């Protein structure tokens with residue numbers, strides 16, 4: 065991991081996933097205090113964010129480092145026509161590592177190819193969100209005590225959902241069964257199904273949320289992402305198809321946990337929040353520990 069960019073979850077092997085999970089638990093136990101002392105992290109968010117940006121900032125602050133950057137690209141010189149290449153080459157002069165979110169698929173890969181400092185992809189368009197996946201894996205491990213042989217049901221926008229794409233690619237290494245529940249228009253892209261098939265990973269595509277609930281260990285809800293639709297009518301047609309309510313949890317397994325990368329819109333009713341099966345806010349907290357682990361590993365400090 066040392067010195068390497070994290071662009072796709074496929075950049076890491078199974079042992080590296082496990083190493084990040086172990087390190088995240090150590091950061092949660094308040095080990096490795098001030099490990100980022102003297103380090104500066106660049107944070108370039110060309111697309112809105114609450115959790116990813118603030119948990120990266122919190123991770124750096126809690127570890128004694130400093131963070132610079134922008135949360136709104138309208139305040140950067142990209143509004144004057146500066147290219148992404150020039151922005152990266154400039155900011156790399158000021159920091160040891162760059163965290164970047166960008167609306168275009170492939171932007172993080174491009175940045176990693178020209179940057180003299182490592183790039184961490186904080187989400188690129190509908191493509192990948194690898195640090196979200198690592199925090200999701202830490203959350204799965206903490207709640208299930210294991211990563212292997214779980215039934216993981218992913219609900220909602222499986223076409224544009226970058227968190228879904230990254231999670232499938234990582235968890236396929238742990239003998240899962242996947243239930244993929246979406247409207248037909250938002251089903252998982254064929255390139256990901258081909259990878260699952262090539263690795264003989266069982267998956268079931270469904271349009272009904274109710275049928276898969278009783279066997280599910282991890283229920284991964286996702287938002288239908290308005291910002292990815294070119295046709296507003298298509299968004300309106302699909303936006304409220306899956307809404308999880310408390311009554312639907314009655315026949316679910318005791319160990320089942322509900323995850324959601326957030327933000328949510330309507331897909332989890334607020335009455336679910338008080339259920340012991342609701343884990344999405346703890347999941348967001350796990351993001352801070354996981355990102356401490358990722359940054360420290362890439363900077364070769366641990």
Ligand code: CP
Pocket residue numbers: 112113114115116117187196325326327
């Ligand atoms: N999960 C996630 O990426 O949330 P934000 O868009 O708020 O960063």
